[in-house]
Amino acid sequence: MSKNEEVLLTVSNLKLNFHTYAGDVKALDGVSFRIKKGEALGLVGESGCGKSVTALAIVGLLPENASVIDGEIVLEGKNIIKVAHDEMRKIRANRIAMVFQDPTTFLNPVLTIGEQLEEVFLLNPERLARVATEGRIPEGLLEVKEEATHTKQDAFEAASAKLSGSQAKKVARELSIDVLKQVRLPDPERILKQYPHELSGGMRQRSMIAMALARNPDLFIADEITTALDVTIQAQILELLRELKKELLGSTLLITHDLGVVAELCDRVAVMYAGNIVEVAYVNELYANPLHPYTQGLMRAIPMIDRKMDRLETIPGSVPDLIYPPSGCRFHPRCPFAFEKCKLVKPELIDAGKNHSVACHLYGEGKP
Amino acid sequence: MTETVLQLRELKKWFPISGGVLGRVRGYVRAIDGVDLEIKEGETFGLVGESGSGKTTVGRCILRLIEPTAGQIVYRGQNITKLKSEALRRIRRKFGVVFQDPYASLDPRQTIKSALTEPMKYHRIVGSDEEAVERAKDLIKRVGLNEDHLYRFPHEFSGGQRQRIAVARALTTDPDFIVLDEPTSFLDVSVQAQILNLLSDLQKELNLTYLFISHNLSVIEHMSNRVGVMYLGALMEAADKDIVYRKPEHPYTHALISALPIPNPALERERVVLAGDIPSPVNIPSGCRFRTRCPHANQYCTEKEPALIERQPGHPVSCHYDLKLSTPIPLAETVPKT
Numbered sequence: 001m002s003k004n005e006e007v008l009l010t011v012s013n014l015k016l017n018f019h020t021y022a023g024d025v026k027a028l029d030g031v032s033f034r035i036k037k038g039e040a041l042g043l044v045g046e047s048g049c050g051k052s053v054t055a056l057a058i059v060g061l062l063p064e065n066a067s068v069i070d071g072e073i074v075l076e077g078k079n080i081i082k083v084a085h086d087e088m089r090k091i092r093a094n095r096i097a098m099v100f101q102d103p104t105t106f107l108n109p110v111l112t113i114g115e116q117l118e119e120v121f122l123l124n125p126e127r128l129a130r131v132a133t134e135g136r137i138p139e140g141l142l143e144v145k146e147e148a149t150h151t152k153q154d155a156f157e158a159a160s161a162k163l164s165g166s167q168a169k170k171v172a173r174e175l176s177i178d179v180l181k182q183v184r185l186p187d188p189e190r191i192l193k194q195y196p197h198e199l200s201g202g203m204r205q206r207s208m209i210a211m212a213l214a215r216n217p218d219l220f221i222a223d224e225i226t227t228a229l230d231v232t233i234q235a236q237i238l239e240l241l242r243e244l245k246k247e248l249l250g251s252t253l254l255i256t257h258d259l260g261v262v263a264e265l266c267d268r269v270a271v272m273y274a275g276n277i278v279e280v281a282y283v284n285e286l287y288a289n290p291l292h293p294y295t296q297g298l299m300r301a302i303p304m305i306d307r308k309m310d311r312l313e314t315i316p317g318s319v320p321d322l323i324y325p326p327s328g329c330r331f332h333p334r335c336p337f338a339f340e341k342c343k344l345v346k347p348e349l350i351d352a353g354k355n356h357s358v359a360c361h362l363y364g365e366g367k368p
Numbered sequence: 369m370t371e372t373v374l375q376l377r378e379l380k381k382w383f384p385i386s387g388g389v390l391g392r393v394r395g396y397v398r399a400i401d402g403v404d405l406e407i408k409e410g411e412t413f414g415l416v417g418e419s420g421s422g423k424t425t426v427g428r429c430i431l432r433l434i435e436p437t438a439g440q441i442v443y444r445g446q447n448i449t450k451l452k453s454e455a456l457r458r459i460r461r462k463f464g465v466v467f468q469d470p471y472a473s474l475d476p477r478q479t480i481k482s483a484l485t486e487p488m489k490y491h492r493i494v495g496s497d498e499e500a501v502e503r504a505k506d507l508i509k510r511v512g513l514n515e516d517h518l519y520r521f522p523h524e525f526s527g528g529q530r531q532r533i534a535v536a537r538a539l540t541t542d543p544d545f546i547v548l549d550e551p552t553s554f555l556d557v558s559v560q561a562q563i564l565n566l567l568s569d570l571q572k573e574l575n576l577t578y579l580f581i582s583h584n585l586s587v588i589e590h591m592s593n594r595v596g597v598m599y600l601g602a603l604m605e606a607a608d609k610d611i612v613y614r615k616p617e618h619p620y621t622h623a624l625i626s627a628l629p630i631p632n633p634a635l636e637r638e639r640v641v642l643a644g645d646i647p648s649p650v651n652i653p654s655g656c657r658f659r660t661r662c663p664h665a666n667q668y669c670t671e672k673e674p675a676l677i678e679r680q681p682g683h684p685v686s687c688h689y690d691l692k693l694s695t696p697i698p699l700a701e702t703v704p705k706t
Contacts, residue, residue: 302631
């Protein structure tokens with residue numbers, strides 16, 4: 001395995017139910033995928049397919065009525081699915097950062113952007129130290145300390161240990177300004193003093209991305225972060241993510257229902273349907289050669305402005321009720337190619353060549 | 369020459385902002401600030417724009433759900449801007465509307481039968497209850513549901529089915545002009561395709577004229593014959609679909625289309641990313657309203673507002689300059705194997 005093929009996160013056979021009065025919703029039915037270091041993986045599917053639940057499971061923020069039946073989520077060799085609350089908080093503080101669709105819900109309306117952003121640094125002296133070693137520490141502050149010690153790391157650890165409350169705040173403020181500049185927010189000093197309602201939707205989403213960047217995560221999870229934005233603002237955020245991806249974001253898991261956004265940003269893409277991953281491939285391969293009947297149907301159902309389409313093809317029926325999911329392949333009641341085996345046996349993801357895997361009996365043994 | 373079904377002339381809608389102890393009017397939200405457009409018989413006119421561009425307000429003014437501040441709405445040669453009571457009711461029969469959110473637009477305590485028959489009775493289209501029910505049965509089948517569904521309540525339906533019911537309701541009074549205000553924005557793509565196909569089929573069968581309002585450029589491209597692009601309450605450009613999407617002449621249209629994420633990673637194109645945010649419709653910039661974000665703006669643009677001028681027949685553009693813009697999204701030569 002070459003160096004850039006190193007795996008950061010592996011989700012294997014994740015099964016998860018939600019308890020409701022109507023019955024157990026079988027939301028995830030054995031989800032498996034890997035995210036390599038430095039890559040951007042897109043997770044696409046329609047509402048209710050389980051893409052957001054998968055992300056919430058990764059960051060340990062599942063709602064109370066969810067229970068994990070089976071499976072592992074391994075972050076660099078460590079299974080994080082059942083770690084204690086405190087440890088999960090540390091993982092969220094240092095390693096996995098998630099940004100959600102609607103920034104207004106996740107920003108505290110009574111605190112300024114500065115208070116919320118500086119907190120990320122203040123609660124995390126180790127982060128301050130790590131940022132320092134990467135040369136992203138405000139210059140004046142570091143140089144003074146460096147005279148006394150040998151390395152930047154030592155300097156900063158010494159510094160952060162000794163920092164009094166007001167000094168730490170000052171450092172955090174400097175770092176916050178830095179990170180707001182990284183998300184290309186104009187006039188960061190002023191934005192630190194503003195409340196979320198004073199910012200536009202695009203600026204709020206940039207602030208959320210700044211808070212994620214402040215944690216310098218190994219994995220950045222973006223859950224429909226451009227869905228609520230206008231086209232021109234979405235374009236700005238996509239451009240920002242493209243730029244940040246190269247240097248700062250580490251690996252990205254991009255969750256969206258928009259196949260266009262995936263084509264813009266991702267290296268690989270996983271398609272979900274009704275709690276299963278049905279197809280995984282590199283973006284070029286997937287868009288040029290979709291194998292799973294659901295992916296094919298989805299591609300033909302979206303109006304695309306780069307080609308002439310007289311009539312959209314539709315996938316008959318609608319997404320199944322996951323309290324009573326269909327037997328075998330969950331897509332079989334809507335699939336034009338379904339045969340006997342599809343009703344009985346759940347297809348596993350199989351290799352179809354070209355780093356392309358698909359969960360469909362049409363490509364396995366015993367096809368008709 | 370096909371007949372013009374609807375024409376807007378200098379249509380304006382300013383919402384007053386009142387405040388202070390005395391409740392004086394302190395300013396206006398200039399939601400629509402002078403829109404001219406023409407919709408022809410049997411066509412789908414797509415109205416596209418970002419949030420706050422006034423596209424929904426245009427739709428509501430046409431239906432007279434809100435009263436325009438100034439300007440004229442002309443339906444088949446008749447000025448309907450000031451019509452009242454009985455005359456308004458007679459005209460409204462000819463209009464249908466489908467709203468964005470099928471969860472909000474259907475009364476949860478009304479059966480589908482009642483939702484469909486009530487407008488027929490109000491507009492005195494039917495002579496008896498039996499006739500109304502017959503028509504309702506016919507309509508519900510037309511939109512791909514069945515008679516049994518008439519006796520159910522909205523909560524028993526999925527989003528896509530509800531939108532079908534909303535379409536059926538829009539057809540109850542035999543309209544010839546329908547305002548579709550983001551009819552598929554709430555739906556998933558596979559269901560969206562079903563509704564879009566349904567709307568196309570109905571248009572052909574019943575010879576309907578549509579005003580299709582959406583922020584979704586791909587959907588507008590698929591559905592429309594002609595497209596108008598709105599920004600901050602004004603029309604920036606209108607033309608046949610292929611001109612708007614392949615040879616736009618307004619820099620806003622160009623940026624909007626070039627910035628759209630396309631599900632084709634192999635597509636090579638140049639993206640124009642506009643800086644900044646959409647200004648507030650309370651403080652519309654002086655001169656050209658787009659100039660604060662326009663990559664080509666100069667001093668003249670801040671001073672003088674460009675008029676919407678027809679550059680070719682049926683292609684008005686609101687820009688001082690002829691910019692010779694590139695094709696934002698080229699047509700793919702090969703269609704992927706399906």
